[in-house]
Amino acid sequence: MKNRQKELAELHQRRLEDGNGPVSAFRADLFRMFRKNRAAALSVLVILLLILAAVFAPVLTPYSYDDMDLGNRLSPPSAAHLLGTDEGGRDILTRLLYGARISLLIGVVPTVVSILIGAALGTIAGWRGGITDTVIMRLADIVLAFPSMLLAMVIMFTLGDGLVNVFLTLALLNWAAVARVVRAETLRLKNTEYIEAARAIGVSGPVMLLRHILPNCLPTLIVLFTLNVPAAILTESSLSFLGMGIQPPSASWGLMVNAGKNYLYSAPWICAAPGLIIMVAVLAFNFLGDGLRDALDPHQKNR
Amino acid sequence: MEQNTLEISHLTVSFPTDRGGFRPVNDVSLTVRKGQIVGLVGESGCGKSMTARAVMGLIRSPGKVTGGQILLEGKDLLALNGKEMRSLRGNELAMVFQDPMTSLNPVVPVGKQVEEAILLHRRVSREEARKRTLEAFRNVGISEAEKRSRSYPHELSGGLRQRVMIAMAMVCCPRLLIADEPTTALDVIMEAQILQLMRQMRDRGTSILFISHNLGVIAQLCDYTCVMYAGRIAEQGDTRELFERPVHPYTRGLLGAVSSLDRKGEELETIRGSVPAPGSLPAGCPFGPRCGLCDETCRGACPEPREISPGHIVRCFHAGEVPV
């Protein structure tokens, strides 16, 4: 017995040294991800830079995002305006920095919310089956059946514009697709032997979903996240274009691309800068997603 | 003397890895005579399937044959280019796999698939191909060949699907048939039927290289047996000789494990430890850490093959020291 206690103490010690508690284990995963996956590390850097730029926008630029300078409309990049000005004579770099605030939030917040809702409803529908499944999935079908733009307009029209309402609209649009995918994944997992093994042990429904189903849906959820972030950024730009999302003179990248497309030939820089930034952000989220998926894959652990 | 159908000598297959590479097949030599069934038996990961793939020229990249020679009726297979090899496969060389479901196209009727195989290698009319297909089906014991040839793979039972695979392998009268665990996915009754079919084919002159992990199947079917362990042939000999007078400790361990199942109540014989992971073989004799006879010599070097009686070759320093 003495021996056993000693062994246990040693094991415990080793665990502390390995940092193998749940929280530090996750940290170790992330660390390994950065070390092994250059693209993921770079993408985190890019995303951090974008966030910093958004936060410190007022410090980084002498202009304000809604400073109209009608004498200086559509001027090409110059020393005074590094990325030129738009049709209202506003500095594009400034608007990009401020736009990052809204666009990043719009990319991430509603996507996370929709994934949370979709994952919860999808696993429950898949696991419970029967009437629960029918109700949830028919609801999802209704959401998916409407043209998404039309539905977004209806919701925005009802709620009125504003940032929070854009969040809500995007979350309400996107959960259904997530729920569908997660339900399919749950149905697949439900037939695996290890889920059956857990049932044989007597694991109850909620625990099963949290301990077995959701963690095994994680790779799928991460892929959905990386696909939905850019989609949300773009949907917002369409809404803004229709005058229902972010209202000018507020800046968002999508809004800027839309505004610039009338001047595509005369002043291509108006579109180019926000377009490029959207691409960079989307790529960064994709690489981050890939890196996360690998980092959380147990097959990569203890190598 | 009759010509040998297949002669493999010192065949080595290597895979590069982060840690310098490993050899799933290492210095393997064996011969299949005309009209003979040679068994290749071993546990998962021992390299038996890889040996078969090497003969077929189907080693997947980054794996490569890095040494040795494979002769099919005197023709050096390793010297052939991709195109020549392709025209050989399905023609002079045929293979049957463990899982017929994955080797058959699920959306094409099975008869059609066999016809295609004929048309690929023989200049015959579609009609003639159809005739030969039905004949091949009858030869492998598929009743109602007409009807069955129009079925899709999923409509057939596992045993029938395997028969279709064998029919497809046999339509061009190959010199050598390689059967890679063809009965593992089947029930004992189906298995017995397929083994019977293999015997009939041998009696018609087909040479067969038969791969299995089941010693019972090997004992019932094969004329000559090679026992593989960790990429090498540990022991090979006439099946009767090998089963009655095994000398390699691994062969003895396997046979002991199987035969002790018949003795009720006793503790079953086992081989301690487990098969080493590919790429992390112990130094010296690969079986050393699991072997009761292992000593300094065994840890120092890998034993070379020795012929202890005609046709009975074993890789063990201590072969013959302990009586059977």
Added chain:
Amino acid sequence: MSEILLEARHLTREFPAGKGRMVHAVTDVSLQIREGETLALVGESGCGKSTLGRMLIRLLEPTEGEILFRGTEITGLSAREFRPFRRQMQMIFQDPYASLDPRMSVRSIIAEPLKTWNLCRDREAVTERVLELMEATGVSGEMLHRYPHQFSGGQRQRIGIARAIAAEPSLIVCDEPVSALDVSVQNQILNLLKKLQKTRNLTYLFISHDLSVVRHISDRTAVMFLGKICETGDTETVYTRPRHPYTRFLLNAVPRPDPRRRETGGELLAGELPSPVNPPPGCRFHTRCPFATEECRRTDPPLRETDGRLVACHHPV
């Protein structure tokens, strides 16, 4: 004779097969498992042995029939009423690769039943118990924080066994526990199962298609064909003097590792397994049976005591 632990009466299970048809996976099966014994369930794939095994521990609900555990009927119980019985019945699965959650460490896997049944007061106690179980099943304690993919098939199966015995059940359904393993490892696992049975007073239902394994490990054997039991009795009796024609064919088909005793092919069963969607009328084996008569085609023979075992055949050999 020891007491009856589990009894099944007239169990039937059907699955919808589309177009309103039914797969008759298990039809009217009755059997008893006694405390401390190993009952083997053998038959070809698709004969319903896995379905039956899962029904007995209520991982699948029977369409008809009842199951008694130590004399209490458990078929009609609600999930809540059934919970105390759940702990008594565990399962070991065929595929050691698929039956362990790839995202859980060995510790979490073996600890799951302990947590589910609140068997340990704190984390330390759980770890200690997990280490004990690992020792009992021959998995090194150093592997505590490893993940399933880092183990060999045999090691994984040991982990699966540790998980099954963690909650101290009385009945374990072993569904082909060694058929995915290599020969040299298979015997290690069988020895382990026997040792655990002795030390922990376990009762096994051992499902397998490998008749040589079954003969070694089981006390009694039930042979299934197409959803029905065709012969059942003491393993030695059934193996040495099979009376049902199907049992005879099954035993004859087993390839023996002895080149001197080669099958001549005389007693091979021809033909294909009939479809369980549309089982033949009368005796289900009659379409393949060389001894079938008009009676076999008309009426289904019940299990009858014949020569010290039960046989469902009009003309036992």
